[in-house]
Amino acid sequence: MPAQSVAATAPAADENALSMSPPSSGFSLMQQNFTRARSHSRPPPRSLKPFATEDIKILLLENVNQSALDNLREQGYQVEFHKKSLPEEELIEKIKHVHAIGIRSKTKLTRKVLEHAENLIVIGCFCIGTNQVDLDYAAERGISVFNSPYANSRSVAELVIAEIIFLARQAGDRSMELHRGTWNKVSNECWEIRGKTLGIIGYGHIGSQLSVLAEAMGLRVLYYDIIPIMPLGSAKQLSSLEELLHNSDFVSLHVPASPETTNMISSAEFAAMRRGSFLINLSRGTVVDIPAFIAASKSGKIAGGAIDVYPAEPHSNGDNKFVDSLNSWTSDLTSLRNVILTPHIGGSTEEAQYNIGVEVSESLIRYINEGNSTGAVNFPEVSLRNLTEADKNHVRVLFAHQNVPGVLRQVNEIFKDHNIKSQFSDSRGEIAYLVADISDCTPDSLKDLYKHLEALPFKIRTRLLY
Numbered sequence: 001m002p003a004q005s006v007a008a009t010a011p012a013a014d015e016n017a018l019s020m021s022p023p024s025s026g027f028s029l030m031q032q033n034f035t036r037a038r039s040h041s042r043p044p045p046r047s048l049k050p051f052a053t054e055d056i057k058i059l060l061l062e063n064v065n066q067s068a069l070d071n072l073r074e075q076g077y078q079v080e081f082h083k084k085s086l087p088e089e090e091l092i093e094k095i096k097h098v099h100a101i102g103i104r105s106k107t108k109l110t111r112k113v114l115e116h117a118e119n120l121i122v123i124g125c126f127c128i129g130t131n132q133v134d135l136d137y138a139a140e141r142g143i144s145v146f147n148s149p150y151a152n153s154r155s156v157a158e159l160v161i162a163e164i165i166f167l168a169r170q171a172g173d174r175s176m177e178l179h180r181g182t183w184n185k186v187s188n189e190c191w192e193i194r195g196k197t198l199g200i201i202g203y204g205h206i207g208s209q210l211s212v213l214a215e216a217m218g219l220r221v222l223y224y225d226i227i228p229i230m231p232l233g234s235a236k237q238l239s240s241l242e243e244l245l246h247n248s249d250f251v252s253l254h255v256p257a258s259p260e261t262t263n264m265i266s267s268a269e270f271a272a273m274r275r276g277s278f279l280i281n282l283s284r285g286t287v288v289d290i291p292a293f294i295a296a297s298k299s300g301k302i303a304g305g306a307i308d309v310y311p312a313e314p315h316s317n318g319d320n321k322f323v324d325s326l327n328s329w330t331s332d333l334t335s336l337r338n339v340i341l342t343p344h345i346g347g348s349t350e351e352a353q354y355n356i357g358v359e360v361s362e363s364l365i366r367y368i369n370e371g372n373s374t375g376a377v378n379f380p381e382v383s384l385r386n387l388t389e390a391d392k393n394h395v396r397v398l399f400a401h402q403n404v405p406g407v408l409r410q411v412n413e414i415f416k417d418h419n420i421k422s423q424f425s426d427s428r429g430e431i432a433y434l435v436a437d438i439s440d441c442t443p444d445s446l447k448d449l450y451k452h453l454e455a456l457p458f459k460i461r462t463r464l465l466y
């Protein structure tokens with residue numbers, strides 16, 4: 001299906017509006033922009049808008065929910081929307097021109113892609129995972145990244161519960177057989193889940209939600225995590241992965257993609273599992289060694305499993321997309337008995353996608369309009385209360401810089417002719433972020449201020465909101 005483009009029809013404006021060059025024509029421009037931003041059909045919150053919001057260009061990929069589109073369009077931003085992720089070359093071409101990008105789990109924002117993102121200030125991951133973004137490089141470039149840390153946790157946990165029952169009853173196979181016309185009414189090796197043991201690997205948002213649902217279904221819950229986490233209900237934390245594998249009838253993975261979790265479940269771990277147990281992976285495709293999974297299934301070591309995520313996944317929906325050219329073992333995997341394969345739909349419910357759309361678009365709006373980075377996953381979290389209309393002639397200065405000694409002294413020296421109404425600065429690793437509201441700004445003083453901040457050797461990015 002061709003990409004559905006809904007680029008807004010707002011007049012073309014200064015591409016660098018957000019980067020942020022100093023106002024070229026002084027306060028008259030600032031006031032004009034403020035007036036334009038205020039003229040949208042829904043009155044904006046009582047915060048000063050930075051400049052004409054219709055100058056802001058946003059690229060949304062991977063069929064991000066309508067709730068996000070509505071929110072972003074209400075701000076007056078120019079929003080270009082695509083149902084699919086884009087091939088790298090096209091992505092590089094498009095990312096050059098935008099101030100914000102919204103993606104889900106497929107779009108890889110690598111260093112190579114981000115190097116071309118000249119105007120980009122913020123990335124919204126409309127999902128939980130952020131492993132598809134080079135977070136460190138983004139921070140180095142002064143690009144904040146936001147996600148939705150738990151809006152789809154419940155959807156994933158519910159699907160796991162359904163799969164546990166379906167696997168225990170071989171119901172996926174029975175359904176496929178009947179679709180082909182085969183009546184195969186059997187009870188051999190079909191079980192209730194009541195009284196069985198579920199081992200959860202990774203007891204974060206999803207793992208702990210699953211724990212509660214599983215106990216309600218009569219399962220006993222064990223879990224393993226790298227940090228001590230308080231058990232919910234009667235669940236019990238174990239100190240080793242091996243102990244968990246050895247004691248569980250169902251093993252479900254809920255860890256992030258990381259070097260430590262790559263092939264976390266491979267031949268040795270399958271060997272440690274109970275004979276006739278089940279493996280469920282709705283975390284990331286790198287976490288389970290699929291050839292080892294295939295071997296464990298063929299040998300009867302495991303009685304089945306459910307897989308939702310794969311090392312390589314198709315970029316769009318369609319027939320004949322899940323083939324051996326994508327992952328060399330695909331036809332072996334699809335031929336296994338009692339293995340439920342789903343196309344990365346763990347978080348794909350109306351509720352989850354709506355809530356993610358609202359949450360991430362609001363984070364983008366707060367960052368673009370106010371510089372508020374609360375909730376950023378790669379950036380210092382700084383927020384100042386909104387300026388109000390009473391704060392005429394105030395400017396909000398957003399200054400991302402390397403986290404080295406002496407910066408505040410030099411920045412405050414640059415601010416010396418202004419009253420600093422509020423100022424807040426924080427750091428995260430090598431990156432620091434300062435937000436200050438300063439008064440008594442004139443067009444000339446602003447130009448100077450911007451020039452001096454940009455000249456500081458440790459500067460990463462300067463933005464002025466007014």
Ligand SMILES: NC(=O)c1ccc[n+]([C@@H]2O[C@H](COP(=O)([O-])OP(=O)(O)OC[C@H]3O[C@@H](n4cnc5c(N)ncnc54)[C@H](O)[C@@H]3O)[C@@H](O)[C@H]2O)c1
Pocket residue numbers: 128129130149150152153156201202203204205206207224225226227254255256257258260261282283284308309344345346347348
């Ligand atoms: N299939 C889907 O559609 C879908 C939907 C949502 C999330 N996910 C994926 O699920 C995963 C978990 O999500 P979450 O929201 O629960 O994350 P979370 O951050 O809340 O929890 C992850 C837990 O894993 C633990 N952990 C990290 N490394 C570990 C290791 N080596 N061994 C044991 N435990 C380890 C952490 O301490 C943490 O408690 C993420 O990878 C996410 O991308 C998939």
Ligand SMILES: O=C(O)[C@H](O)COP(=O)(O)O
Pocket residue numbers: 104105106126127128129130152344345347348
């Ligand atoms: O990280 C996540 O939230 C899940 O993997 C879902 O990703 P998706 O939005 O691409 O379905």
